Amino acid sequence: MKHSLLPLALCGLFFSGFSVAAQNEISVGLADIKNYGDDFIGIEYKRYLSDVPVSGQPFLISPYLNKTNSVFVRYFGDSAVDRYELGGEWFVDDKWVINSKLRYGDFDRSVSFRERYLYADFDAGYFVTPEWQVGGGVIYEYADGRIYGTHRSANETTARVFGRYTSITSGSGWDINMEMMLNDLARVELDARYFFNQRFSAGLSYLAEIDNDSNAYPRDDIAELTLDYWFTPGWSIQAGAGAYTSGGMASITLATSVRF
Structure with a gap:
């Protein structure tokens, strides 16, 4: 990878000394994906609409456990697309x-036939019990561009169903996500993360795509291991x-987050 997370890590050391309850979070991440080309780089700013408690719970999912409302803006891309x-x-x-989430993609026409990409995602979940959440949603995608001088466009709608089980006691426990998306193919993802304590967790995810029709280029299933460690309530590093x-190998990722 050609980039460094050192500047944000240093910011994390600075802010961590002041972090008791936070309402802001900045994250920076890099991803090296096989057969794609350039590394991806991403940056996100998230604003929590109330303080995020830090006592007695894993720092990573404290906003979820405390049902803290939030909004975010995010950028990610490479030399081909923003x-x-x-x-x-x-x-x-x-x-x-x-x-809910809206995404706009701006492509470099010198390396891609696409020009624009639009993505809208909306879902609703219901807490059946304090530990179990189930829900569903819909994703809409639109892309256009030019092929041999002819304008082309395409759109797709995807249905999504999911479940989440979270059980934390004295800072340790499980957070398990299950998701299925259905359009021309079925995509199934399972993500299980165990929190050893407030600071350290390990997650294992598995992604499978099942074609509904004959596909000359089937995709392999992907398994990913991620480790997340919070040095303080205000600074973390994640590697996967x-x-x-x-x-x-399919991918290598590295990210860091600062809360203040």
Whole structure:
């Protein structure tokens, strides 16, 4: 990877001394994806609409455990495309949670036939019990561009269902996410993270895509391991590595976050 997370890490050391309860979070991440080309770089600013408590709970998911509303802006891209996102998460009456996200992609025409990409995501979840959340949503995507001088466009709608189980006692426990997305193919993802304490957690995810019709280029399933460590309530580093189940590395990721 060609970039460094050192500047934000130094900021994390500075802000961590002042972090008791925070309402702001800045994250920077890098991803090296096999067969893609350039590294991805991403940056996100998230604003929590109330203080995020830090006592007795894993720092990583404290906003979720305390049902803290938030909004965010995000950028990620490489030399071929710039993607901009705006979204938020709202908890309603301790029973419902609403998530929405808008994304716009601006492509470099010298390396891609695409020109624009639009993405809208909306979902609603319901807390069946304090530990279990179930829900569903819809994703809409639109892309256009020129191929041999002819303008082309395409759009797609995807249905999404999910479940989340979270059980934390004295700072340790499980956070498990299950998701299925359905359009021309079925995509199934399982993510299980164990918190050893407030600071350290390890997660294992598995992604599988199942074609509904004959595909000459089937995709391999991907398994990924991530480790997340909070040096203080205000600064964390996360590293991950993904591999194809048929063999070979799929991705390497590195990220850091600062709360203040």
